[in-house]
Amino acid sequence: DQQVKQNSPSLSVQEGRISILNCDYTNSMFDYFLWYKKYPAEGPTFLISISSIKDKNEDGRFTVFLNKSAKHLSLHIVPSQPGDSAVYFCAASAQGGSQGNLIFGKGTKLSVKP
């Protein structure tokens, strides 16, 4: 029973265009959401987060949108760069992550073509 779902295993985008990665969740108790980027042979790197009291958070080229009624969040990367090619994981926790443990999706592999 997957609580955090990333339904697109892969996404290919042209350099300079927008990349949109999607994530759905089922647990209505989730109130803290994060995106991680992972390169091969490295650990996941934190990108951006959002708490359930907001519907948007922006950091440079990265914006996360949260739609609580639809239990959906998305990561927008504008403009996409070849160095953004990586696997992106969506993660969530309940109760503000008081214990900090996160539930992860299976990941989406983003390829940005020059």
Added chain:
Amino acid sequence: DAGITQSPRHKVTETGTPVTLRCHQTENHRYMYWYRQDPGHGLRLIHYSYGVKDTDKGEVSDGYSVSRSKTEDFLLTLESATSSQTSVYFCAIGRGLNSPLHFGNGTRLTVT
């Protein structure tokens, strides 16, 4: 990489042997975690610790034990390794409430 060191980085072991993976942090974070990453499964929590000698089970804890005798060290032990435990293991640290986890670079374990 937020002051997290995992050792060893690679290990090959035989079925039935005990294996211990080590995670060491220099950030003095209260929380430490062990995750495993497998194709088609993303990252799954094995065990976590919320303080010295305080640990709890995660989603896939069967066959694993942990210990935390010092703030900076979190050990993951496979008492009797099985082929299903072939995986990449990631340690993570965090401050807890509304703060992201930071991950080490992983240990690739192969059980033959």
